[in-house]
Amino acid sequence: MSAIEHCQEEIFSLIYGLDAKDALVTFADKDNNMLHPTGKLAPNSQLSRISGAALQMQRELQWFKEVENIVPHMCKGDLNRDGETPQQVFTRNHKKLVRDGGEWMKQTANSSTIVGALIITIMFAAAFTVPGGNNQHTGFPIFLDTKSFMIFIISDAISLFAASTSVLMFLGILTTRYAEKDFLKSLPTKLIIGLSTLFLSIAAMMVAFCAALLIMLVGQRWLVIPIVLVASIPVTLFAWLQSPLLVEIFISTYGSGIFKRKMKRWL
Numbered sequence: 001m002s003a004i005e006h007c008q009e010e011i012f013s014l015i016y017g018l019d020a021k022d023a024l025v026t027f028a029d030k031d032n033n034m035l036h037p038t039g040k041l042a043p044n045s046q047l048s049r050i051s052g053a054a055l056q057m058q059r060e061l062q063w064f065k066e067v068e069n070i071v072p073h074m075c076k077g078d079l080n081r082d083g084e085t086p087q088q089v090f091t092r093n094h095k096k097l098v099r100d101g102g103e104w105m106k107q108t109a110n111s112s113t114i115v116g117a118l119i120i121t122i123m124f125a126a127a128f129t130v131p132g133g134n135n136q137h138t139g140f141p142i143f144l145d146t147k148s149f150m151i152f153i154i155s156d157a158i159s160l161f162a163a164s165t166s167v168l169m170f171l172g173i174l175t176t177r178y179a180e181k182d183f184l185k186s187l188p189t190k191l192i193i194g195l196s197t198l199f200l201s202i203a204a205m206m207v208a209f210c211a212a213l214l215i216m217l218v219g220q221r222w223l224v225i226p227i228v229l230v231a232s233i234p235v236t237l238f239a240w241l242q243s244p245l246l247v248e249i250f251i252s253t254y255g256s257g258i259f260k261r262k263m264k265r266w267l
Helices: 009-017 021-025 053-070 073-077 086-093 095-126 147-174 186-216 221-254
Strands: none
Touching (some): 053 095, 053 186, 186 221
16 A cells, blocks of 8 residues: 555555465555555656656556556445545546646647648648649649659658648547546547657658659759758657657557566565
8 A cells, every 4th residue: 555655566566476465455444445545646756757747647547547456346435534435536636637637738739730730731732733733735744654753742642641630639639528537548549649640741741842852853963962851850850859758658558557467476
């Protein structure tokens, strides 16, 4: 119970190596059972290690669900001396974190939606104003048979579709109800898909830009190569700034988890 109260997951994981685990999980003092301390907010020293209020809320839910899964079902409705169940204790202590997590998600979704909407507008217009123009007699693009043109069209389509998917995911975040359980899987999954597709759309947009330059500046490699290198800077910057957050969200949502359930028997 002390390990739960101080959110020491490595110490708590030792319980999986005990033969007497079933007896321990039913332990209760005069005020609480083992699940009640899980409803308390983690110390600031633990929460500060996690970036973003939404991920902090996710970790709190992971703690609660882990302990909830190992205690007997009858313990989940036990009342403490204040007449509260473990779920009620958790909800009362995490109201502010739920609100902060929702604001963090909204801010991230708002800024990313603007970027995605701009990319959709640009790439949709670029699909009908192809480099080199169209043949006046047939209406087909002049450079239709060149490899650079095919790269331009394919990357333009990928960028457009990826940006559209990204915007839809972020709109799904903005319109969600922000319930406690949404922070466990639903919201992080939408954020992972939104950020991944946004990165893909930016990368594809730069590829389309470089392909258009190759079409228009045929034989001018001395000019094209420096521009292509400069065009890679936005993609690199986005990956450098957002990839740590994306990796952290993915690991915390779909990784092995913070608990070592396959702990070797030690006693």
